[in-house]
Amino acid sequence: MKEYRWAVIGCGVIAKEMAESMNKLGRSFYGVWNRTFEKAEAFAKEYQIPHVYKNVRELIEDTSIDIIYIATPHNLHYPFLIKALNAGRHVLCEKAITLNSSELKEAVMLSQERNVILAEAMTLYHLPLYKKLHQLLQEQTLGSLRFIQMNFGSYKVYDMTNRFFCRELAGGALLDIGVYALSFIRWFLSAAPDQITSQVKLAPTGVDEQAGILLTNPAGEMASVSMTLHAKQPKRGMAAFDKGYLEIYNYPRACQAVITYTEDGHQEIIDLGNSEDSLIYEIQDMETAVSGGENLMHLDYTTDVMDIMTKLRKDWGIVYPEEE
Structure with missing residues (x-):
């Protein structure tokens, strides 16, 4: 496979993790842009990036670049990815990929018109553990999913003023942490939910700070989400089937699942992958899709999750400035 040239928009914490993963692969980003030029220069120096752009348009229009990775606050995802897709660049965008379903629908249509890959950087879709569990589900090893x-x-x-509570930066628990829980749920459900109910507590800024969500799909499979920005909870996912249940801790970057079988209570531990390589798996799957190989980016699941989040925010009356 050819070595693709990546550029990054944004220099925050997750961009640094991606740059470190690139370096771990013996590579580096080709270019970087940040709203603060000095920060981009420092980022480039730290991660051996040869090109620093003073204008984001120059980065997007540089035909040397194959893939653009967007790592900005949520409210800036859509305007940057639309520009990148229009320029014929493949795009990997941090979660949540857009603010709402309307934005994502437009972006998907544009990616199809330009014949480029659009994907959300959802770690768990690319982890070896989840791929193995998906195989077990297809083989009906655990029977039918119930909850x-x-x-x-x-x-x-x-x-x-913290970005997590800032309406102007599309803050709130749902787009920041809820997207992980809903992506986990969509990975295991046989179909997208068609019934969604919830309770929410809003912050003084009007964004969601805590919520409980209940989902049901046409097959009768159910799921619940408990999320908060006020208290630590274990990042625990549990899926219960006829023949047993599986538990995964730290599920956004998990490498272990424990299956407890219903009939006799015995447990099976599945260990696969390395949590520290989570973004490397993401990079590799993106490049495989760009090369014309198997597309494992799961934009269909991303779309289903965005539909759920859009419905929830409508129910909660949360509208961001860009949507007004």
Whole structure:
């Protein structure tokens, strides 16, 4: 496979992790742009990136670049990815990929018109553990799925200028941590949910800070989500089937699942992959899709999850400035 040239928009924490993963593969980003040029220069120096762009348009229009990785706050994803797709670049965008289903639908149509790959950087879709579990489900090793229970709690300083609570930066628990829980759920459900109910607590800024969600699909499979920005919870996912249940801790970057079988209570531990290589798996799957190989980016699941989140925010009355 050819070595693709990647460029990154944004220099935050996740961009640094991606740059470190690139370096671990013996490579580096080809270019970088950040709103603050000095920060981009420092980022480039730290991660051996040869090109620093003063204008994001120059990066997007550079035909030397194959793939653009977008690692900005949520509210800037859509305008940057639309520009990148229009320029014929493949795009890997951090989660949540857009603010709503309407934006994502437009982006998907544009990627198809330009014949380029569009994908969300959802780690768990690319981990060896989840690929193995998906195989077990297809083989009916655990029987029919009945219920999924998800927890994700994070303790954030209760400061309304913090991006997690900032309406102008599309803050809130749903787009930041809920997207992981819903992506896990969609991975195991046989079909997207068609019934969605919830309870929410809003922050003073009007974004969601805590919620409970219940989902059911046409097959009668159910799932619940408990999420909060006020208290630590174990990042635990549990999926219950006829023949047993599986548990995964730290599920966004998990490498171990424990299966407990219903008939006799014995347990099976599945260990696959390395949590530290989570973004490497993402890079490799993206490049395989770009090369014309098997597309494992699961844009269909991303679309289903975005539909759920759009419905929830409508129910909660949460509208971001870009949507007004």
